[in-house]
Amino acid sequence: MKELIRNSHYIDGKWVTSSTLFPVRNPATGDIIVEIARGGEVEAQQAVSAAAKAFPAWRALTAKERSIKVRRWGELMLEHKEALAELLTREQGKPIAEARGEVGYAASFLEWFAEEAKRAYGDVIPSPFPGSKILVTREPVGVVAAITPWNFPLAMITRKAAPALAAGCTMVLKPAEDTPLSALALAVLAEEAGIPAGVFNVVAGEARAIGKVFTESEIVRKLSFTGSTRTGKLLASQCANTLKKMSLELGGNAPFIVFDDADIDAAVRGAMASKFRNTGQTCVCVNRFYVQSGIYDAFTTALSTAVSKLRVGNGLTGEVEQGPLINQAALEKVQAHVADAVSKGANVLIGGQPHVLGGTFYEPTVLTNARHDMLIAEDETFGPVAACFQFDTEEEVIAAANNTPYGLSAYFYTQDMKRIWRVADAIESGMIGINEGIISTEVAPFGGVKESGLGREGSKYGLDEYVELKYLMMGGLQ
Numbered sequence: 001m002k003e004l005i006r007n008s009h010y011i012d013g014k015w016v017t018s019s020t021l022f023p024v025r026n027p028a029t030g031d032i033i034v035e036i037a038r039g040g041e042v043e044a045q046q047a048v049s050a051a052a053k054a055f056p057a058w059r060a061l062t063a064k065e066r067s068i069k070v071r072r073w074g075e076l077m078l079e080h081k082e083a084l085a086e087l088l089t090r091e092q093g094k095p096i097a098e099a100r101g102e103v104g105y106a107a108s109f110l111e112w113f114a115e116e117a118k119r120a121y122g123d124v125i126p127s128p129f130p131g132s133k134i135l136v137t138r139e140p141v142g143v144v145a146a147i148t149p150w151n152f153p154l155a156m157i158t159r160k161a162a163p164a165l166a167a168g169c170t171m172v173l174k175p176a177e178d179t180p181l182s183a184l185a186l187a188v189l190a191e192e193a194g195i196p197a198g199v200f201n202v203v204a205g206e207a208r209a210i211g212k213v214f215t216e217s218e219i220v221r222k223l224s225f226t227g228s229t230r231t232g233k234l235l236a237s238q239c240a241n242t243l244k245k246m247s248l249e250l251g252g253n254a255p256f257i258v259f260d261d262a263d264i265d266a267a268v269r270g271a272m273a274s275k276f277r278n279t280g281q282t283c284v285c286v287n288r289f290y291v292q293s294g295i296y297d298a299f300t301t302a303l304s305t306a307v308s309k310l311r312v313g314n315g316l317t318g319e320v321e322q323g324p325l326i327n328q329a330a331l332e333k334v335q336a337h338v339a340d341a342v343s344k345g346a347n348v349l350i351g352g353q354p355h356v357l358g359g360t361f362y363e364p365t366v367l368t369n370a371r372h373d374m375l376i377a378e379d380e381t382f383g384p385v386a387a388c389f390q391f392d393t394e395e396e397v398i399a400a401a402n403n404t405p406y407g408l409s410a411y412f413y414t415q416d417m418k419r420i421w422r423v424a425d426a427i428e429s430g431m432i433g434i435n436e437g438i439i440s441t442e443v444a445p446f447g448g449v450k451e452s453g454l455g456r457e458g459s460k461y462g463l464d465e466y467v468e469l470k471y472l473m474m475g476g477l478q
């Protein structure tokens, strides 16, 4: 087994330190896990140069040769599943069972795109001109920069690195300040898998300085970002001058609609899975529950009963289902949303306070009588708070669900087949769970519309984000 904890950057196949360090803390205890190198402009430039140098040889490999290495990277993740999961829980806080799930999910992107690498087919187009042939080939974009968030410290990296490397691109990565250790552990395993020096580089540290180098570089031809809409817009503006290709997976404000004819038990199971995954800290977590009047009391009561059974604590202890929030700012956001909702008339059915464990733990919470003038209706809470709105008609709820600049995920529960199609067509969202609370899988296209972003990750479509089409017109063939 490889030692997975590293405290320096991984650039050009070497472990490189910096003159200053920053602490990585366990959000469940506040303890420092390790202090790691704080990189900035210099390290970011080194990483971009290394990725540029490695690109010609990596793209020149056959798709099958790249596929073998990418697949091996994923296999190594699974061979180190327990150690990776433990590290992930220590730096991110999610319950160990969810961390194990994330290791598998992250590895699944490496397996999937190792397969897709071999299917980066071109095209032959019937030519309208005599004596000519028209061909389309698919080429790697070049050097890709990735900037990733703290909520899925492994999966958000492999969801980008797997298609990028499979397509023949090289990568520079800046992980989130709160969770760089999982990214560095991935670099250890990339090296072990035989991924050549410079193909995958990790620089942790100063977000703005590193981001500026990545976005302003003429060498970097693509930015792939997951995080807040605010930061996504900033990075997109920084990319404008070099007109980079961009994938942006940004914030959401997911509605979860429960119609009168829904199977209430199934809806509560879906609600629990979607809302409380990672303590409410995923971009596809429900933010607004819309429950039809006829079942409002029954649903909210059943939801509260389920929420009352959630066990909160340090994710490393096996029984726990809800970990801490990632940091103090996250706790303050949740507190502000709940205080604002209560001040405007929301009722607290359960929870509503910081947890007695202290730190950044917050009680799993259900609010009823939610209204649209509350902060919770506009901005993703990113915490364990289920805010329930009441509605009467399908028309009214579709208008309410769409009344947001976001459009990442949405969910609805009904047993009426005609309504399923009507509502699925009407909702403005990149992804919809229909009688289903968990939608994430490597085989399906993940991404949003409106201000939730650009592009799709995972699935057969995910490779397209890392390739350019090249059209070849061959004349004089007669």
Ligand SMILES: NC(=O)C1=CN([C@@H]2O[C@H](COP(=O)(O)OP(=O)(O)OC[C@H]3O[C@@H](n4cnc5c(N)ncnc54)[C@H](OP(=O)(O)O)[C@@H]3O)[C@@H](O)[C@H]2O)C=CC1
Residues within 6 Å of the ligand: 147, 148, 149, 150, 151, 174, 175, 176, 177, 178, 205, 206, 207, 208, 209, 210, 211, 212, 226, 227, 228, 229, 231, 232, 234, 235, 249, 250, 251, 252, 282, 283, 333, 380, 381, 382
């Ligand atoms: N779509 C999603 O999956 C996510 C959505 N969010 C939403 O965003 C809110 C705030 O979370 P937060 O972590 O601050 O999200 P951010 O969007 O700020 O962070 C995401 C990533 O972007 C980096 N980053 C931040 N600012 C810059 C910059 N100027 N240049 C380059 N990189 C930058 C961060 O680095 P660093 O960590 O070093 O600051 C991190 O790696 C959450 O409450 C949630 O609503 C958050 C995370 C994921």
Ligand SMILES: O=C(O)CCCC(=O)O
Residues within 6 Å of the ligand: 151, 152, 156, 226, 227, 249, 281, 282, 283, 284, 440, 446
């Ligand atoms: O919050 C995110 O951006 C990660 C989504 C996790 C998933 O793929 O479900």
